[in-house]
Amino acid sequence: MSIDFSADKPIYQQLIDRITGEIIKGHVKPGDKLPSVREYAVEVGVNANTMQRVYKELETMGITETKRGQGTFVTEDSIRLEQLRDEVKKDLVQSFLTNIESLGFSKKEIIEHIQNGEWGEKG
Amino acid sequence: MSIDFSADKPIYQQLIDRITGEIIKGHVKPGDKLPSVREYAVEVGVNANTMQRVYKELETMGITETKRGQGTFVTEDSIRLEQLRDEVKKDLVQSFLTNIESLGFSKKEIIEHIQNGEWGEKG
Amino acid sequence: MSIDFSADKPIYQQLIDRITGEIIKGHVKPGDKLPSVREYAVEVGVNANTMQRVYKELETMGITETKRGQGTFVTEDSIRLEQLRDEVKKDLVQSFLTNIESLGFSKKEIIEHIQNGEWGEKG
Amino acid sequence: MSIDFSADKPIYQQLIDRITGEIIKGHVKPGDKLPSVREYAVEVGVNANTMQRVYKELETMGITETKRGQGTFVTEDSIRLEQLRDEVKKDLVQSFLTNIESLGFSKKEIIEHIQNGEWGEKG
DNA sequence: GTGGTCTAGACCACT
DNA sequence: GTGGTCTAGACCACA
CATH class of the missing domain: 1.10.287 (Helix Hairpins)
Known part of the structure; x- marks a missing residue:
């Protein structure tokens, strides 16, 4: 559940897996808004740059969509x-x-x- | 079977896995002599230092024993x-x-x- | 206290012993950050690879933990x-x-x- | 008592220590004849070259003396x-x-x- | 010939 | 900036 800073798997990858997992499990649904980068970064105790990368990769993967000024949302597709x-x-x-x-x-x-x-x- | 030089997994780890696998499969038996560091390095196309590291790690794991001047052997244990x-x-x-x-x-x-x-x- | 470059004992082993000693003496405490590989290498006048090996060995021994991108720390265990x-x-x-x-x-x-x-x- | 081929201490050094020990303990006395190089090498299962080196170092240390055609003897000094x-x-x-x-x-x-x-x- | 140590320098991923 | 991997090449001790 928590982040392992000493693991062999990169932190950002652990975070991608976690969010992906939440979606797969259905805990997070299509159209749901994700926390802001800064908010989420503080919550899990990582650098904001790291969380930025996570969100960027999620968007590249087509899992999330960014609405300017509103935040990041799970795709409704x-x-x-x-x-x-x-x-x-x-x-x-x-x-x-x-x-x-x-x-x-x-x-x-x-x-x-x-x-x-x-x-x-x-x- | 062969080494993937562009994989995410480091070469030396791939080699450790390979040798470990050969032992698990029984293709290499307790007491068998492994190829010399330099010989094996040439065979798989890596630097001798890389292979040296592989052998060192295997010894740390208790899988091999080295007899100085003679070579590296799979443990008889x-x-x-x-x-x-x-x-x-x-x-x-x-x-x-x-x-x-x-x-x-x-x-x-x-x-x-x-x-x-x-x-x-x-x- | 200093490194003997002509001793029979390898440099990296001397360095492991030194750091281990500092921890045993309590001069370095659980959770403390060690100098970066490059920094420490310069300080004692050895190659960065040699110091890298020292740190790796310490981690294998369970004495240190590395947080990627942040540095190497004495275990809090x-x-x-x-x-x-x-x-x-x-x-x-x-x-x-x-x-x-x-x-x-x-x-x-x-x-x-x-x-x-x-x-x-x-x- | 026996030779450890995997130890960190060189075989020749282990043998020097052993013979020195026998003399210190008094099991071997001043003037006693040591086995021939070949004989001793076979006995402990090492290469004759290795045993040759052992005898050579013992002589350098002033512990033994070689009498041509007769063999190697513990010094009577x-x-x-x-x-x-x-x-x-x-x-x-x-x-x-x-x-x-x-x-x-x-x-x-x-x-x-x-x-x-x-x-x-x-x- | 065998393993072991060390250097110098490059390149990479992660934070 | 931090640790991690890899190469190339040198030098050493041991058997």
């Missing part, structure tokens, strides 16, 4: 959001499988490990 | 190698699940995607 | 620092005793020599 | 052997104290640790 969801899922799985392979594990073994694991929702 | 396998698997899955969660996907949905995907054994 | 102190002390004494033994001295004789010696507090 | 004992002891303690200091421990604390330790002869 729900088809785009569906695309986003699929893209993200595909990338996630693809890079995971690449890792599995290069490290010498079989897909079967790993899936079993995930299913038997003691994490999260038991889904 | 097969218990350590079993540990290694488990650690690597656990880390792999753990970080994947963290990603899934922060991006708002359910474990169930992702596993289905992996199983139905067009990768790996069906690839 | 004071339990880890206590562990460190004990580990270092144990290793120090253990390797000394191994030496004593292989060279054929008794522990008693050596301790007497240390206590009567012209070093340290009496120096 | 018992004053030299006493000197040797003292030199070795002094070096040992000196380097230990240097380490203690650079790592931020007090002499007192370390001696207590040695005395309370669960090693060796309890001497």
Whole structure:
């Protein structure tokens, strides 16, 4: 939930993932207004420049739209959001499988490990 | 199988993963001698210092042992190698699940995607 | 206090020992920021790569944490620092005793020599 | 007792320490004949060149004497052997104290640790 | 020949 | 500015 400043994953990427996650989960809906850059930066304790970059990338990805003078909003293009969801899922799985392979594990073994694991929702 | 010089993952990490993978797969066995630093560096087309770093890291991980003037050998401590396998698997899955969660996907949905995907054994 | 460029012990190891010592002595405290790699390198007169290696090793040992773009900090995990102190002390004494033994001295004789010696507090 | 091929201390140095130790302990006496280079090399499983170096350094140190055609003998100069004992002891303690200091421990604390330790002869 | 250390200098991503 | 990676090339100790 919180930002890990020592992680290998860049802070801005962690923030992109978090916001993307909120949208995927439906906690944030198409047309919703995001906090201002400064507000959000203060909230999570990062530099405003970092948050600026996050918003910029989100807009580049077509996830948000900026209305001058009004702020940043989640796009109302729900088809785009569906695309986003699929893209993200595909990338996630693809890079995971690449890792599995290069490290010498079989897909079967790993899936079993995930299913038997003691994490999260038991889904 | 080969090194991606433009990937986000550093070359030396790719090499560590590769060698670790070879050991996990059993292609390289306890007590086996690895190629010399310079030899291996030439083989994969990286600088000798980069390969040196890879070997050093492997030794720190307890995977290899160096006999001065003779070369670098995979440890004969097969218990350590079993540990290694488990650690690597656990880390792999753990970080994947963290990603899934922060991006708002359910474990169930992702596993289905992996199983139905067009990768790996069906690839 | 200063670096011996012609010692048998590598420069980077001397630097690790020095920083570790500063922490053990309490001159550097949990959460303190270390000088930047380049800054410190200039200060002691070594190459930046050498210092980079020192910092990397310290991080691997769990003594420091790096916040990207901000610098390197002593871990705030004071339990880890206590562990460190004990580990270092144990290793120090253990390797000394191994030496004593292989060279054929008794522990008693050596301790007497240390206590009567012209070093340290009496120096 | 045995040679550690993966240790940080060079094999030849380990062997010098061992032989020196045997003399200090009195297991090997002034005038005693040492095994031939080849014999000894086979016995401990090292390269003959390595053992050659060991014998050469011992002679340089004035500990042994070579009689052509007869072999290598521990010097009968018992004053030299006493000197040797003292030199070795002094070096040992000196380097230990240097380490203690650079790592931020007090002499007192370390001696207590040695005395309370669960090693060796309890001497 | 083998690993290990160090330098000099370049380039990159992140904040 | 901060840490991180990589190259090229030199030099060293060890077996």
